[in-house]
Amino acid sequence: xxxxxxxxxxxxxxxxxxxxxxxxxxxxxxxxxxxxxxxxxxxxxxxxxxxxxxxxxxxxxxxxxxxxxxxxxxxxxxxxxxxxxxxxxxxxxxxxxxxxxxxxxxxxxxxxxxxxxxxxxxxxxxxxxxxxxxxxxxxxxxxxxxxxxxxxxxxxxxxxxxxxxxxxxxxxxxxxxxxxxxxxxxxxxxxxxxxxxxxxxxxxxxxxxxxxxxxxxxxxxxxxxxxxxxxxxxxxxxxxxxxxxxxxxxxxxxxxxxxxxxxxxxxxxxxxxxxxxxxxxxxxxxxxxxxxxxxxxxxxxxxxxxxxxxxxxxxxxxxxxxxxxxxxxxxxxxxxxxxxxxxxxxxxxxxxxxxxxxxxxxxxxxxxxxxxxxxxxxxxxxxxxxxxxxxxxxxxxxxxxxxxxxxxxxxxxxxxxxxxxxxxxxxxxxxxxxxxxxxxxxxxxxxx
Ligand code: NDP
Numbered sequence: 001x002x003x004x005x006x007x008x009x010x011x012x013x014x015x016x017x018x019x020x021x022x023x024x025x026x027x028x029x030x031x032x033x034x035x036x037x038x039x040x041x042x043x044x045x046x047x048x049x050x051x052x053x054x055x056x057x058x059x060x061x062x063x064x065x066x067x068x069x070x071x072x073x074x075x076x077x078x079x080x081x082x083x084x085x086x087x088x089x090x091x092x093x094x095x096x097x098x099x100x101x102x103x104x105x106x107x108x109x110x111x112x113x114x115x116x117x118x119x120x121x122x123x124x125x126x127x128x129x130x131x132x133x134x135x136x137x138x139x140x141x142x143x144x145x146x147x148x149x150x151x152x153x154x155x156x157x158x159x160x161x162x163x164x165x166x167x168x169x170x171x172x173x174x175x176x177x178x179x180x181x182x183x184x185x186x187x188x189x190x191x192x193x194x195x196x197x198x199x200x201x202x203x204x205x206x207x208x209x210x211x212x213x214x215x216x217x218x219x220x221x222x223x224x225x226x227x228x229x230x231x232x233x234x235x236x237x238x239x240x241x242x243x244x245x246x247x248x249x250x251x252x253x254x255x256x257x258x259x260x261x262x263x264x265x266x267x268x269x270x271x272x273x274x275x276x277x278x279x280x281x282x283x284x285x286x287x288x289x290x291x292x293x294x295x296x297x298x299x300x301x302x303x304x305x306x307x308x309x310x311x312x313x314x315x316x317x318x319x320x321x322x323x324x325x326x327x328x329x330x331x332x333x334x335x336x337x338x339x340x341x342x343x344x345x346x347x348x349x350x351x352x353x354x355x356x357x358x359x360x361x362x363x364x365x366x367x368x369x370x371x372x373x374x375x376x377x378x379x380x381x382x383x384x385x386x387x388x389x390x391x392x393x394x395x396x397x398x399x400x401x402x403x404x405x406x407x408x409x410x411x412x413x414x415x416x417x418x419x420x421x422x423x424x425x426x427x428x429x430x431x432x433x434x435x436x437x438x439x440x441x442x443x444x445x446x447x448x
Contacts, residue, residue, distance in 0.1 A: 005037030022105025035431035082130035092128030095169030116434025148179035161194035197380035206383035214248025216375015221344035232256035241322030321346030329354030345369035
């Protein structure tokens with residue numbers, strides 16, 4: 001473990017004490033603290049007025065009951081969360097996750113990371129995150145709709161285009177956003193398009209929002225590869241997951257001339273040495289809402305591996321795009337042994353701290369999620385802009401903005417790492433650049 005600066009260690013200890021039993025939140029805060037030592041050494045004023053303590057404490061945390069009726073007429077109860085972390089830069093902004101593993105610690109880690117990520121985009125958005133321990137798998141459309149309506153029946157009073165603007169995340173895509181928006185509109189009697197992002201195009205959505213996180217992560221990695229005179233052309237890539245982020249990461253890698261050899265879902269992974277057929281993955285995941293195992297049944301040369309790690313598949317570029325802590329130290333050692341040259345996190349915190357250290361020690365280019373996957377939220381902010389001006393941009397216009405934003409984030413992280421004496425360390429660069437923007441805004445607004 002990296003040693004924490006002596007001014008910051010008591011702050012981290014207090015976060016751990018106050019938020020007992022929330023290991024993912026501790027992990028996310030620790031990682032930022034590891035980077036901030038260099039900032040407080042250079043600019044001690046950032047440690048004044050309990051600024052760092054305030055950054056680690058969410059402004060508001062909402063936990064609520066979600067009762068709903070399933071197709072058998074049984075009443076089900078889930079728990080809902082919204083952590084409104086920091087609004088110094090703008091309204092809280094961050095996705096909603098529906099997954100059985102969701103708890104307050106996971107939402108807090110995601111909300112904390114979101115503050116720095118949103119700051120890195122340079123756009124006027126604060127940080128927040130929400131979700132529920134609801135498991136959408138195997139649920140009918142009617143059940144999903146009733147659940148989303150019940151979720152919004154409590155949450156709507158905490159939202160607003162100037163207050164808090166959720167979007168999708170694991171288990172929440174266009175269908176769920178539609179049901180939530182419908183309920184918000186009904187409860188408030190307002191057509192407030194800018195209150196949710198990730199909407200379908202015909203009621204205020206943005207072109208390229210669906211593609212944005214995956215495309216953005218790939219733009220980031222492309223830029224990072226270019227710092228060593230490399231590119232995606234002819235390179236083998238492994239992308240974990242087969243959801244929204246993974247699918248559009250694969251699409252952009254293919255466009256850049258790379259070859260995808262493996263992808264996965266939570267039950268297993270498929271390897272296709274001829275290159276993953278993305279149309280088939282989309283058909284299975286987006287149309288049928290099926291399992292990735294079906295891919296191997298339909299492509300003779302592909303194989304499905306039910307147990308084991310997707311990171312055993314040799315590749316040049318690895319893009320973990322499923323969930324937190326899915327890539328361990330052991331996986332990182334295997335990837336390094338197999339000659340990986342770049343790792344770009346499409347998911348939030350998918351690499352464990354050990355894995356990050358192994359990549360960095362081996363000189364592998366490593367892009368942390370809070371920088372690499374910021375394209376989704378950046379395009380959400382573009383969706384808010386279009387809603388505010390009652391406008392709708394073309395796909396090309398939106399994607400061009402996204403590409404410019406991602407290259408800007410890359411360059412900001414690289415320049416900050418260099419300025420703070422750690423060239424090529426994108427983790428440090430992202431943490432410091434994001435922190436400084438949030439801290440400056442908080443400082444300007446006084447002790448609130
Ligand atoms: P989706 O629900 O569309 O897809 C998630 C994928 O990851 C699925 O293939 C799912 O498999 C797999 N997965 C989920 N949980 C686990 C688990 N516990 N173990 C193994 N595999 C798992 O979500 P997204 O693609 O939207 O999100 C993926 C990651 O990207 C998350 O970390 C999210 O926070 C992050 N992210 C998403 C953004 C977005 O715009 N959507 C923006 C920025 C970050 P299965 O179907 O079997 O559950």
